[in-house]
Amino acid sequence: MRLDNRVALITGAGRGIGRAIAEHYAREGARVAVADLDQATADEVVAAIEARGGEAMALVMDVTSEQAVSDGVAAIVKRWGSLDIALANAGVQHIDPIHKLAYQDWLKVIDVHLNGAFLVTRAALQEMYKGGGGTMLYMGSVHSMEASPLKSPYVAAKHGLAGLCRAVAKEGAQHGVRSNLICPGFVRTPLVEKQIPEQAQELGISEEAVIKDVMLKHTVDGEFTSLLDVSELAVHLAAFPSAALTGQSMIVSHGWHMQ
Numbered sequence: 001m002r003l004d005n006r007v008a009l010i011t012g013a014g015r016g017i018g019r020a021i022a023e024h025y026a027r028e029g030a031r032v033a034v035a036d037l038d039q040a041t042a043d044e045v046v047a048a049i050e051a052r053g054g055e056a057m058a059l060v061m062d063v064t065s066e067q068a069v070s071d072g073v074a075a076i077v078k079r080w081g082s083l084d085i086a087l088a089n090a091g092v093q094h095i096d097p098i099h100k101l102a103y104q105d106w107l108k109v110i111d112v113h114l115n116g117a118f119l120v121t122r123a124a125l126q127e128m129y130k131g132g133g134g135t136m137l138y139m140g141s142v143h144s145m146e147a148s149p150l151k152s153p154y155v156a157a158k159h160g161l162a163g164l165c166r167a168v169a170k171e172g173a174q175h176g177v178r179s180n181l182i183c184p185g186f187v188r189t190p191l192v193e194k195q196i197p198e199q200a201q202e203l204g205i206s207e208e209a210v211i212k213d214v215m216l217k218h219t220v221d222g223e224f225t226s227l228l229d230v231s232e233l234a235v236h237l238a239a240f241p242s243a244a245l246t247g248q249s250m251i252v253s254h255g256w257h258m259q
């Protein structure tokens with residue numbers, strides 16, 4: 001298995017993409033800390049992993065809380081002795097045009113994606129440096145590379161994660177830490193399901209048109225990216241054997257945005 005004996009922290013892993021990666025990591029032999037705001041969903045993911053013979057622990061962690069993040073990382077190290085992989089995945093979306101966007105809504109999105117990723121990075125690096133290395137991963141998006149209307153704080157935060165990832169790659173190298181950004185296209189998770197009617201209303205078009213003409217318009221085949229597609233990339237980046245692959249942003253999007 002590709003992640004045998006590795007200890008991984010995944011934030012926002014109670015559902016959606018984070019959950020799928022947690023389950024895939026466990027299938028690949030990792031011990032997985034499933035961190036989320038909500039104890040019940042984190043417990044459910046742990047139960048699903050354990051039912052298949054994997055090892056996991058649930059952590060209630062708001063990534064915007066310094067205390068919650070450092071307590072969570074301490075709990076992982078107490079239980080399993082190290083932290084080898086950390087994926088800052090927790091995220092929220094907010095749909096509004098910039099001229100109507102409330103400052104609070106701007107702050108909230110930036111806080112969860114970017115400030116949360118910083119807190120997870122700082123706590124994780126302290127353990128990885130002690131242990132002689134590790135892998136930092138960030139859940140970016142095609143919106144780390146380009147913009148769409150109505151999503152300004154999300155686009156700004158996802159671009160910011162590319163910068164954080166590169167900074168970690170530079171600083172982490174001498175401590176054996178690699179850092180990469182995963183950039184999915186649209187995946188049908190609760191985060192995306194919620195946006196479909198919101199965007200339809202804001203743009204004055206049907207929900208079918210939001211899917212076909214907005215979300216999937218620039219893919220090569222009109223297909224959503226799947227949870228397995230994103231999970232496979234997350235395993236590949238965590239398992240990669242050397243610092244040949246660090247500081248990079250990898251797009252998994254059915255061809256939407258080619259570099």
Ligand SMILES: NC(=O)c1ccc[n+]([C@@H]2O[C@H](COP(=O)([O-])OP(=O)(O)OC[C@H]3O[C@@H](n4cnc5c(N)ncnc54)[C@H](O)[C@@H]3O)[C@@H](O)[C@H]2O)c1
Pocket residue numbers: 011012013014015016017018035036037038061062063064089090091092112116139140141142183184185186187188189190191192
């Ligand atoms: N779904 C997509 O199409 C898509 C595409 C590109 C990138 N992404 C990114 O993937 C990540 C996961 O998105 P998803 O689609 O699975 O969303 P989702 O809404 O299904 O899941 C997000 C999870 O994050 C958790 N979360 C939210 N705020 C948190 C906080 N402060 N602390 C801890 N956990 C928190 C939620 O409880 C939830 O379990 C996000 O960073 C998102 O931006 C999603």
